């Protein structure tokens with residue numbers, strides 16, 4: 001009897017760990033929310049001090065579509081005119097990005 005009780009406890013303990021893991025990871029360093037404005041065919045200033053788990057919203061104030069495309073293809077956002085698209089940072093590193101439609105538009109995300 002005691003062994004079956006123990007087994008149940010172990011199972012529920014495992015479930016609890018799996019359920020709480022994503023929340024623990026997400027709240028570990030109070031994820032930040034940032035905005036980069038796309039305007040006049042340029043990316044606005046990219047915030048410094050970005051961390052894994054942060055979310056960066058790209059807001060397109062131009063009348064043409066833009067993309068936010070990583071050189072290493074790790075992300076590729078389409079941002080319609082007047083709309084925004086958000087990117088959750090999932091790994092550390094320095095990521096150069098550009099607009100596929102207007103390759104002169106360039107920026108860099110530094111994530112630690």
Ligand SMILES: [Cu+2]
Nearest residue numbers: 066099101102
């Ligand atoms: Cu563009």
